[in-house]
Amino acid sequence: MVEDNCAARLVALFGSQAEVARAFQVDRAVVHHWVKTGYVPARWAGEVERLTGGRISALEVIQEASAKNPVRVKSRPLHAPFGLYPESPAMTQYAPAKRIQSFHPPQRTLMGPGPTEIHPRVLTTMSQPAIGYLDPVFVEMMEELKSLLRYVFQTKNALTFPLSGPGSVGMEFCFVNLVRPGDKVVVGANGVFGARMVENVVRCGGVPVVVEERWGDPVDPQRIEDALKKNRDAKLVAFVHAETSTGCLSDAKTLAQVAHRHGAMVIVDAVTSLGGIPVRVDDWEIDAIYSASQKCLSCTPGLAPVSFSERAVEHVKKRKDRVHSWFMDMNLLLGYWGAGQRTYHHTAPTNALFALHEALLLVREEGLENCWARHQRHYSALKAGLEAMGLKYLVREAHQLPQMNAVFCPEGVDEAQVRARLLAEFGLEIGAGLGPLRGKIWRIGLMGYSCRADNVMLCLSALGSVLDDMGYPVHVGDAEAAAHAAYAQMHARDAQRKKRAA
Numbered sequence: 242m243v244e245d246n247c248a249a250r251l252v253a254l255f256g257s258q259a260e261v262a263r264a265f266q267v268d269r270a271v272v273h274h275w276v277k278t279g280y281v282p283a284r285w286a287g288e289v290e291r292l293t294g295g296r297i298s299a300l301e302v303i304q305e306a307s308a309k310n311p312v313r314v315k316s317r318p319l320h321a322p323f324g325l326y327p328e329s330p331a332m333t334q335y336a337p338a339k340r341i342q343s344f345h346p347p348q349r350t351l352m353g354p355g356p357t358e359i360h361p362r363v364l365t366t367m368s369q370p371a372i373g374y375l376d377p378v379f380v381e382m383m384e385e386l387k388s389l390l391r392y393v394f395q396t397k398n399a400l401t402f403p404l405s406g407p408g409s410v411g412m413e414f415c416f417v418n419l420v421r422p423g424d425k426v427v428v429g430a431n432g433v434f435g436a437r438m439v440e441n442v443v444r445c446g447g448v449p450v451v452v453e454e455r456w457g458d459p460v461d462p463q464r465i466e467d468a469l470k471k472n473r474d475a476k477l478v479a480f481v482h483a484e485t486s487t488g489c490l491s492d493a494k495t496l497a498q499v500a501h502r503h504g505a506m507v508i509v510d511a512v513t514s515l516g517g518i519p520v521r522v523d524d525w526e527i528d529a530i531y532s533a534s535q536k537c538l539s540c541t542p543g544l545a546p547v548s549f550s551e552r553a554v555e556h557v558k559k560r561k562d563r564v565h566s567w568f569m570d571m572n573l574l575l576g577y578w579g580a581g582q583r584t585y586h587h588t589a590p591t592n593a594l595f596a597l598h599e600a601l602l603l604v605r606e607e608g609l610e611n612c613w614a615r616h617q618r619h620y621s622a623l624k625a626g627l628e629a630m631g632l633k634y635l636v637r638e639a640h641q642l643p644q645m646n647a648v649f650c651p652e653g654v655d656e657a658q659v660r661a662r663l664l665a666e667f668g669l670e671i672g673a674g675l676g677p678l679r680g681k682i683w684r685i686g687l688m689g690y691s692c693r694a695d696n697v698m699l700c701l702s703a704l705g706s707v708l709d710d711m712g713y714p715v716h717v718g719d720a721e722a723a724a725h726a727a728y729a730q731m732h733a734r735d736a737q738r739k740k741r742a743a
């Protein structure tokens with residue numbers, strides 16, 4: 242008799258344990274374990290509902306898993322005599338006034354500017370037992386991690402590794418190592434993060450030459466070239482490839498060519514671009530590039546992949562002065578991340594690094610080009626839906642980022658209230674505008690694991706329903722119909738392409 246649990250039902254639906262493993266992108270042993278224990282762990286609930294098209298609901302998975310294996314961490318009651326001594330009033334005077342219990346974040350759909358939702362495989366890996374950051378097993382994993390990063394950056398650069406810290410640390414690492422006091426740096430600034438680059442140049446003692454663009458426009462290669470002609474002693478050009486504050490793409494390849502024509506090196510911010518759209522470090526001859534773990538790589542926040550060309554490494558090595566940040570000094574960090582004997586530099590966030598390894602492995606398994614194509618596909622459907630709703634994009638079509646959709650909030654609609662209602666009523670997070678765009682735009686992210694058809698459809702129907710309820714004239718259902726039509730067109734094109742290839 243076939244058992245009636247979610248694991249057995251999955252096998253029946255997909256035909257075999259091997260097929261379930263293929264669909265869920267896990268090893269067969271994992272599925273075998275689900276079948277043996279008679280339940281699918283709760284963190285897989287969303288994937289089960291998605292991959293079975295709702296035939297097994299997330300709720301069924303969660304209910305079954307929590308009945309068979311209740312995993313909720315529960316804080317112990319206060320004032321119970323756990324310690325050797327009862328706590329003295331002298332100590333408790335500093336204790337929090339309210340009773341604090343274990344933290345259980347709610348389930349959210351994350352479609353903002355990052356962080357994104359995290360694949361269950363990454364979450365599972367992150368919760369494995371800690372090991373030391375110099376453990377030989379960990380050191381072996383570090384080498385794999387570096388090679389996976391080279392793949393997503395499309396580079397052979399030896400200096401390619403994840404820094405401990407968010408994307409901002411990646412930014413500072415590039416500037417602090419490459420900009421010497423007095424160096425002129427041309428910065429293309431077309432949003433919040435370009436402005437932060439300028440700030441970094443100043444703090445390194447450099448001289449910024451700012452080429453400012455309207456927010457929503459790309460960095461213009463011609464204007465960068467003009468600035469370089471006027472500043473023949475400029476050492477570097479810096480710009481943001483995918484400006485998250487506006488959803489605008491700049492042409493990194495052309496900008497790098499312009500910089501090199503004038504003998505300057507380039508620093509590229511790929512925080513939002515890496516994994517979502519083409520980033521080709523070697524082909525584009527990028528000298529220094531940084532990213533972040535929580536955007537299209539869909540890992541936990543707190544790691545900043547970086548890559549330096551040989552030329553950039555040599556430039557830093559030749560510096561006569563001392564890099565003014567101890568923590569971010571490339572030469573010191575290489576003692577831990579470089580090849581050869583590793584020595585202590587700082588305590589690496591081991592579990593977060595396990596997670597990044599798994600997140601990158603997911604990209605490797607999907608294939609980088611497929612990953613880029615998936616972002617393009619769901620963007621096309623989302624855009625069709627948003628435009629059918631009457632919403633307008635901030636950025637011209639040719640420069641729109643698939644992973645970051647900035648659309649104007651309609652006149653007379655309370656922007657913040659819409660976001661608050663989406664969160665409260667649909668568990669859906671989208672982003673607000675920053676700086677001069679605060680209150681004017683929404684930023685809808687389709688990044689990494691969050692970039693899926695079910696999220697596109699949820700976002701369109703939730704946004705449509707909230708706007709309709711707030712009196713904005715939307716035809717509820719038009720947006721979903723437009724997105725479905727866009728998907729249908731793409732399916733038809735795929736089928737034709739497959740037929741031609743066969």
Ligand SMILES: Cc1ncc(COP(=O)(O)O)c(C=O)c1O
Binds near residue numbers: 354483542
């Ligand atoms: C383009 C860009 N650069 C830099 C950063 C800073 O990254 P983090 O917030 O991880 O420090 C962000 C963050 O959103 C970003 O979008």
